[in-house]
Ligand code: SF4
């Protein structure tokens with residue numbers, strides 16, 4: 001059976017930060033969505049008839065703001081095998097009060113944490129590291145602080161370029177809310193008017209239909225660079241995000257807060 005190294009799943013497109021380099025384009029959205037977990041269950045079930053999923057990353061937006069995130073994780077978890085690693089990627093806005101989300105840390109195997117400028121305004125890098133260490137020690141899960149590099153603002157062109165050397169997402173796979181596989185979230189997130197004509201033209205040909213596929217066709221699809229990637233910069237930057245700004249668009253309150 002084919003081993004699918006990693007599968008990303010969008011929980012929502014809602015975020016309380018507004019980063020200019022957001023790969024989910026939260027800042028540019030006129031409306032946000034919290035996805036119903038049920039839309040993912042059938043595609044996941046069918047995919048596993050010919051692929052084993054090693055690792056699922058649930059992200060958004062900011063997944064902790066999904067009103068039913070606990071049920072979302074539980075259902076995804078129960079629809080995959082016991083040895084599939086379940087990761088949640090968060091922007092860490094809740095730091096340093098990590099115990100308020102103890103019920104989430106108890107459900108997952110890994111917490112991924114991006115370093116966003118807004119967070120660095122609130123806490124030092126050392127405080128962020130200590131918070132992650134407390135979570136790791138208390139809840140016995142893997143924690144990963146993404147300190148090395150991050151998305152840059154994406155740029156799109158109509159002249160083909162050799163993205164493969166630069167894009168670190170060309171090996172990613174994402175299950176989109178419509179049940180189709182895509183190489184990365186950009187294909188689903190970027191508003192058409194922000195991408196180039198050629199990127200828009202080729203993006204649908206890079207999708208993979210789980211229900212029409214099999215192990216062989218999935219393997220071929222995974223090993224091919226999507227045509228639309230030639231028209232996307234796919235750049236990464238070194239963090240901490242110098243040159244990129246974040247603004248808080250909504251201070252989330254915990255249930256029971258004043
Ligand atoms: S924290 Fe920033 S980059 Fe992450 S989802 Fe929110 S707006 Fe996007």
Ligand code: SF4
Pocket residue numbers: 163167168169170171183184185186187226228229230232233234235
């Ligand atoms: S080149 Fe762009 S569209 Fe292609 S995988 Fe990389 S970030 Fe995604």
